[in-house]
Amino acid sequence: MIGHITIEVSNLAKSKLFYEQAFSPLNYSLAFGKKGVFWAFNVGNGCLFEIQSTGEKPPLTRLHVAFRVKSKAEVDVFHRAALEAGATDNGATGPRPGYGPNYYACFVLDPDGYNIQAMINEA
Structure with a gap:
């Protein structure tokens, strides 16, 4: 089972708003995060979908599973x-x-x- 997937996004604030809206009908919700760094969404069954900012220091990889x-x-x-x-x-x-x-x-x-x-x- 996938525990979490993290993707790099170019605009963290914009992506956060997008996923909050897109996930709403699925009852997926914001679980936790750190402003300007990353946000994690609870997508059920103990699984998370995470977005991370490129920021000043790029993330290790554009995709993490x-x-x-x-x-x-x-x-x-x-x-x-x-x-x-x-x-x-x-x-x-x-x-x-x-x-x-x-x-x-x-x-x-x-x-x-x-x-x-x-x-x-x-x-």
């Missing part, structure tokens, strides 16, 4: 398999307390340089 897995072991296995398949390490497996007290993840860059994450956020 986080896959929600069932265990820390799956995060570890994904990381190893991705590296063996040719990915570049972009964050070893481990806790991410800045994302939440039970958040465990890894990050790799795929062959096109996109940031791909495997994560679990245990309750």
Whole structure:
């Protein structure tokens, strides 16, 4: 399952208003964010759709996808398999307390340089 997808937008304020309006009939709502940096929309089933600003410092990649897995072991296995398949390490497996007290993840860059994450956020 997809945990979240983040895309780069050229005008964060304009895109925020657009998605608020476009998502309204779907009952998707703004969940959290940081003015001038990013906004996250709750799109159901624990999934988020995020927009981020290019800002003064461009984001790492124009597209980021986080896959929600069932265990820390799956995060570890994904990381190893991705590296063996040719990915570049972009964050070893481990806790991410800045994302939440039970958040465990890894990050790799795929062959096109996109940031791909495997994560679990245990309750």
